[in-house]
Amino acid sequence: MSNSVKRSLIVSMLVSLLMSLSSAALAVGAEVQEIEPEKGPHRGRMLREGDFAIELAIFETGVPPEFRVWASQGGEALPPENVKVSVTLGRLGDGDDQINFRPQDDFLRGDMEIVEPHSFLVTLNAAYGDKRYEWQYDNFEGRTRINDDVADAMGITTGTARSQVLVEQLPLFGRLVADTNALTQLSARFDGVIKAIHVSLGQQVKAGTPLMSIESNESLKSYVLRADIAGEIAALPVNIGEATAGRALVSIVDRSRQVVLLKAYPDDRRRIALNNSVQLRNDTMDVIGEGEVQWISPLLNADQSADIRVSVDASNLALPAGSFIRGDVEVARYEVPLAVKRKALQSFRDFTVVYAKVGDQYEVRMLELGREAGEWVEVLGGLKPGTEYVTDNSFIIKADIEKSGASHDH
Incomplete structure (x- = not known):
C-alpha cells in the first residue's frame, strides 16, 4: 500500500472519529439542553435585570445589518432618548467593534454595520436614570475548536493571506x-538495388554519414547515400536486396x-x-x-x-x-493586494468562505472575491491581510462546523 493511500485512510479515520465525537457531544447536549434565549417582539435577544429590560436585535431589512435597541421598564416602553447604550463585539482574532447608539423613532440605532460573520462575544452596557447595567453573552457561528496535534494528523495546513502575483494562463x-529542415526523407538519386545498409533505427548520425550502398540500374555501379543533416534515424523501411523504386529509403529527424x-x-x-x-x-x-x-x-x-x-x-x-x-x-500577469488559494474556498450559508485560524480555533470569513488565476483568487473584502487561514483539507473544518450545528442568532 502506497504512503499516499495510507495517509488518505488515516485522514478518513480521523475525520470519522471527529464526527463521532461531535455527535456524542450533541447527544450529551440534548440531554442537558441549553435554554433558548428569550426573544422580544422584534425578534431580538431580551436582556433583563429586575424590571428593566433591553431588546437587542440585528436589523437588516433594506439596510446593511445593524443593531437596534428597544428599552422598557415594568413592561412599558421607555423613550429612547432617556436611555444610553453601547455595545462591544469581541471578534476572534480581529479585535473589538465598538458600537454607539442614537435615538430614532421608538428605538436606539447603532452607528455601524455589523459585518459577517455575526460571531462575537457581546458586551452591552446601558444606563437609565442613575442606574448602570451590563450584560455579556456569546453569539458564535461558523466556529470550531480542534487541537493542533489532531489538526496535524488530519493534514490541516494553513497559509497567510497576503498580496500575490496572479498569472492568467x-x-x-x-x-x-519537427522544425523546418529538422526532418528529411532521403530517396535514391539513381534507382537501383540496395546492396548494404550502414545504419540502424535510432542511431545518431552526422551530416555526411554513409547510410546505405546502392547499385545503379543504369551503370551497375554502386554509390553511397549519405545523411544530409545530423540527427536520429527515425525510419528505415527497407532491406538489403530490395529495389529503391523511387520511394523514401530513410528518414532522419533532428530532435533538438x-x-x-x-x-x-x-x-x-x-x-x-x-x-x-x-x-x-x-x-x-x-x-x-x-x-x-x-x-x-x-x-x-x-x-x-x-x-x-x-x-x-x-x-x-x-x-x-x-x-x-x-x-x-x-x-x-498582475499583482493584487490580497489573495487566497482556490483550494481553500468552501461554502457557508450563501457565502464563499475561508476558515481563519486563531490559536486552536477556526472561524469562517465571508469573502468578496475578484479575479481568478491559476491556484489563486483575489480577495476584495471580508479578510484582513496577514490572517492565517486553512489551505489544505478545509472541508474537515466545514464538516465539523456543520456537525456542531453552529447557529446564526439574530
Whole structure:
C-alpha cells in the first residue's frame, strides 16, 4: 500500500472519529439542553435585570445589518432618548467593534454595520436614570475548536493571506512537430538495388554519414547515400536486396530542433502575443518544459483555428514528434493586494468562505472575491491581510462546523 493511500485512510479515520465525537457531544447536549434565549417582539435577544429590560436585535431589512435597541421598564416602553447604550463585539482574532447608539423613532440605532460573520462575544452596557447595567453573552457561528496535534494528523495546513502575483494562463492543445529542415526523407538519386545498409533505427548520425550502398540500374555501379543533416534515424523501411523504386529509403529527424504547434480559436488568438511564455504539459498533464510564442499564423485552418508556434528546448522533452502537447499560454500577469488559494474556498450559508485560524480555533470569513488565476483568487473584502487561514483539507473544518450545528442568532 502506497504512503499516499495510507495517509488518505488515516485522514478518513480521523475525520470519522471527529464526527463521532461531535455527535456524542450533541447527544450529551440534548440531554442537558441549553435554554433558548428569550426573544422580544422584534425578534431580538431580551436582556433583563429586575424590571428593566433591553431588546437587542440585528436589523437588516433594506439596510446593511445593524443593531437596534428597544428599552422598557415594568413592561412599558421607555423613550429612547432617556436611555444610553453601547455595545462591544469581541471578534476572534480581529479585535473589538465598538458600537454607539442614537435615538430614532421608538428605538436606539447603532452607528455601524455589523459585518459577517455575526460571531462575537457581546458586551452591552446601558444606563437609565442613575442606574448602570451590563450584560455579556456569546453569539458564535461558523466556529470550531480542534487541537493542533489532531489538526496535524488530519493534514490541516494553513497559509497567510497576503498580496500575490496572479498569472492568467490560456490552455491550448497541439502537437510536438519537427522544425523546418529538422526532418528529411532521403530517396535514391539513381534507382537501383540496395546492396548494404550502414545504419540502424535510432542511431545518431552526422551530416555526411554513409547510410546505405546502392547499385545503379543504369551503370551497375554502386554509390553511397549519405545523411544530409545530423540527427536520429527515425525510419528505415527497407532491406538489403530490395529495389529503391523511387520511394523514401530513410528518414532522419533532428530532435533538438522541434517546435510545438498549438491551435487557437479567434477569441483566444486575440489574447496571445509574441514572446508570451508557455508552460508545456504532456498527455498526463505533467509539466515537461517551458517555451515562448514564436509565431502566430495570419491564416486560419479549415476549423477556424490559427497555428501558434512555440519555440522549446526539445532536447529536454524526451518526446517523439507527433506527441500531443498542452500549452498554457501566459496572457496576463498582475499583482493584487490580497489573495487566497482556490483550494481553500468552501461554502457557508450563501457565502464563499475561508476558515481563519486563531490559536486552536477556526472561524469562517465571508469573502468578496475578484479575479481568478491559476491556484489563486483575489480577495476584495471580508479578510484582513496577514490572517492565517486553512489551505489544505478545509472541508474537515466545514464538516465539523456543520456537525456542531453552529447557529446564526439574530
